[in-house]
Amino acid sequence: MTESAERQGTLAATGQHQIVADDHAYAHTISTRLMVAVYLALVVLTVTTVAVARVELGHPWNFVVAMVIASVKAGLVVAFFMHLVWDRKFNLLLFLNAILFLILFLGLSLNDRSEYQPSIDAFESAQTAAPTP
Amino acid sequence: MLFFAGLFCAYTIYRAERPEVFNWGHQFLDWRLGGLNTIILLTSSLTAAWAVRCAQLGYRRALVINIVATIVLAFGFLGIKYVEYSHKFHEGLLPGHHFAPSEEAWETKSFHAKHPLAAELAEELNGYQASQEKAKEIAEAHYGAKATEGQATPAVPRRMRELLRNPEATQPLVDIGAIRNPEVEPQEGLLRPKYAHVFFSIYFFMTGLHGIHVIAGIIVWLWLLRRTIAGHFGPKFFGPIDFGALYWHLVDLIWIYLFPLLYLVS
Numbered sequence: 001m002t003e004s005a006e007r008q009g010t011l012a013a014t015g016q017h018q019i020v021a022d023d024h025a026y027a028h029t030i031s032t033r034l035m036v037a038v039y040l041a042l043v044v045l046t047v048t049t050v051a052v053a054r055v056e057l058g059h060p061w062n063f064v065v066a067m068v069i070a071s072v073k074a075g076l077v078v079a080f081f082m083h084l085v086w087d088r089k090f091n092l093l094l095f096l097n098a099i100l101f102l103i104l105f106l107g108l109s110l111n112d113r114s115e116y117q118p119s120i121d122a123f124e125s126a127q128t129a130a131p132t133p
Numbered sequence: 134m135l136f137f138a139g140l141f142c143a144y145t146i147y148r149a150e151r152p153e154v155f156n157w158g159h160q161f162l163d164w165r166l167g168g169l170n171t172i173i174l175l176t177s178s179l180t181a182a183w184a185v186r187c188a189q190l191g192y193r194r195a196l197v198i199n200i201v202a203t204i205v206l207a208f209g210f211l212g213i214k215y216v217e218y219s220h221k222f223h224e225g226l227l228p229g230h231h232f233a234p235s236e237e238a239w240e241t242k243s244f245h246a247k248h249p250l251a252a253e254l255a256e257e258l259n260g261y262q263a264s265q266e267k268a269k270e271i272a273e274a275h276y277g278a279k280a281t282e283g284q285a286t287p288a289v290p291r292r293m294r295e296l297l298r299n300p301e302a303t304q305p306l307v308d309i310g311a312i313r314n315p316e317v318e319p320q321e322g323l324l325r326p327k328y329a330h331v332f333f334s335i336y337f338f339m340t341g342l343h344g345i346h347v348i349a350g351i352i353v354w355l356w357l358l359r360r361t362i363a364g365h366f367g368p369k370f371f372g373p374i375d376f377g378a379l380y381w382h383l384v385d386l387i388w389i390y391l392f393p394l395l396y397l398v399s
Contacts (some may be wrong), residue, residue, distance in 0.1 A: 027189060029189045043175060046175065050168050052342075056330075066394075066397055070392075076177060077382050080182075082382045101140075109142050110149060
């Protein structure tokens with residue numbers, strides 16, 4: 001029996017079927033099987049990220065792999081637990097927009113920070129050269 | 134998201150600037166407790182999503198069970214966090230001015246387990262420094278304050294020489310900022326990175342703000358539980374459960390990133 005059919009049945013039984021006609025787009029009922037599958041995938045990914053952290057992959061790669069795994073986990077939570085896949089596409093657009101601005105924010109801050117590197121180096125060497133009493 | 138973005142930004146800049154501080158600091162965090170908390174939070178996200186389903190389908194009893202499970206798991210998360218925090222308080226691993234660790238990174242169990250040779254070299258270096266100071270005292274007693282460097286330099290043990298030539302022993306110490314470069318001189322002592330306390334400032338602010346969100350989530354779930362028992366929710370009206378769950382998933386999302394960023398640095 002499909003999910004919506006199951007739901008229709010329940011609603012019919014409780015005499016509340018009049019509201020289901022148009023709410024599918026805004027309220028999708030997730031199946032138990034999918035929910036548990038997503039959960040198991042999240043647990044497996046957590047174990048994977050711990051296991052990978054114990055292997056030396058060379059400078060940036062441990063970090064990159066950890067972030068990719070975290071992002072896949074975040075994607076699973078957002079898509080299924082937060083039912084974004086069944087929502088209006090506009091919500092997805094908003095979500096991606098927020099990520100874009102986060103990346104811009106971090107990128108610009110890092111860039112700005114490295115611009116100031118010479119003055120920070122000068123400050124630190126001045127401090128070590130003449131330590132304050 | 135914006136709230137945490139500032140902290141993630143602070144993290145990114147400090148990590149780019151001083152990676153050794155993060156290598157140093159994470160030796161003090163127990164990935165087992167962090168990992169357990171990750172699983173607990175993921176499970177609570179499952180029960181939260183399940184609660185939404187139950188509300189939509191009008192399964193009231195199951196809805197109550199799922200909300201209670203979510204609250205219990207949230208308390209479990211905070212319990213483990215409490216254990217972690219009290220360990221840090223005990224060991225003087227506090228942010229800013231209060232930072233006074235009772236143990237150095239190379240003395241921790243996790244460092245010993247991961248880099249046995251480097252931990253051995255650290256002990257040798259410390260022992261050598263102690264014997265050097267003793268030799269200096271003796272020399273000063275003999276020759277007065279004018280004792281020269283040469284008179285106060287004891288012989289370097291053979292084992293220590295071997296370790297100094299082994300990159301497997303030196304590199305991990307360079308990574309945590311304990312020595313400046315692999316060609317360390319025997320008489321140089323071990324250092325703690327200058328900005329080591331910043332790691333714990335970042336750690337406490339990020340996990341603390343996250344913890345506050347967990348507490349807020351518990352309050353929301355308790356409120357939802359009361360309304361569920363009062364019979365407010367059903368297939369016709371489940372918005373608050375849905376929004377509560379959305380918030381809860383967001384708390385989970387933040388932790389999904391915090392866990393590898395703080396506990397799994399390498």
